[in-house]
């Protein structure tokens with residue numbers, strides 16, 4: 066019988082914005098709480114590893130590629146495979162590469178028998194979502210997509226009240242999510258042409274509607290504009306909008322952009338309105354009625370719910386991270402631990418059968434691939450519609466999109 070105490074080694078693949086701002090602080094805090102052991106970080110460039118060392122000078126982690134033996138400026142997109150080979154027993158892989166580069170890392174992790182927590186969207190193509198789903202089911206691997214808005218109480222409450230009947234039957238809704246121009250111009254300068262404001266952030270609200278109502282999309286029409294970014298040498302959409310009809314005939318309009326003014330009062334404008342036969346939900350997910358006006362930051366809307374720093378209750382000078390960005394990743398880590406605790410020490414084929422059974426029981430409760438498929442299908446259909454002159458796109462029974 067194993068002596069394992071339930072702490073999990075974690076490999077984070079992709080060392081960019083979300084890793085630096087959310088995933089690493091979460092994983093380091095979980096380690097402090099005794100729930101995570103070794104931390105490995107794999108990115109493409111050694112400079113990224115160096116930057117992370119500067120950001121977290123007191124945290125121990127293994128970096129790939131190793132800056133000591135890799136030339137500055139070199140790019141090693143396969144370095145994560147070395148890290149995967151070093152990941153200890155019970156290790157989980159957190160995938161935080163750009164949107165279009167999730168699938169190869171997920172498939173590699175599944176092949177190595179590792180559970181996965183992936184940043185949203187799971188992937189950009191329906192075929193890839195089916196491939197991931199099939200491979201994960203066959204090998205009894207848990208693959209969770211970090212749709213953290215599901216953990217925002219402002220959205221969770223809509224789900225609860227919808228199921229309690231407060232809203233009645235859905236009629237229509239409107240979601241808006243728009244980010245500052247620094248995203249495509251600076252932070253995602255290398256990959257904004259492979260994604261869009263819809264695929265990157267709009268998908269949150271496609272998933273939220275599915276999460277709240279359980280409804281699946283039937284068809285959609287989408288629009289995109291290229292006016293600002295092409296003037297900055299980017300063949301990318303400034304803004305993308307979609308009108309999605311769901312299986313019950315209700316309609317959700319999602320408006321997205323990533324060229325908002327750099328003077329915007331938060332990185333992200335966002336909110337959701339829903340109308341049903343019995344009532345309305347309305348939430349501004351940016352303006353939580355809390356702002357700062359400071360010499361340092363000017364006027365800022367401040368969302369205390371997402372992922373923010375607070376004084377630790379017990380230790381002076383220690384920061385505690387709290388919020389739905391944290392809770393979402395931890396839900397994945399906790400699931401992985403629970404599955405491993407129930408199966409550690411079992412011989413094959415019992416171990417595989419027990420894992421498959423436990424993961425199947427989570428199928429309707431978590432954004433496993435069969436649920437993350439919805440966001441991926443909407444994303445692929447939106448791109449198809451925009452690139453076909455805004456024609457309607459329908460979904461078949463496996464959610465492959467087709468021009469109507």
Ligand SMILES: NC(=O)c1ccc[n+]([C@@H]2O[C@H](COP(=O)([O-])OP(=O)(O)OC[C@H]3O[C@@H](n4cnc5c(N)ncnc54)[C@H](O)[C@@H]3O)[C@@H](O)[C@H]2O)c1
Nearest residue numbers: 079080081082083084107108109142161162163164184185
């Ligand atoms: N959960 C959320 O709400 C949320 C928020 C922001 C971003 N994201 C998602 O997280 C992912 C990453 O976003 P980001 O903001 O960190 O982007 P980013 O561009 O800042 O970082 C991506 C990193 O991945 C690295 N990378 C690329 N190919 C790689 C490979 N083969 N191996 C290892 N590393 C590789 C890049 O070099 C870069 O450091 C995206 O899918 C994005 O949509 C999710």
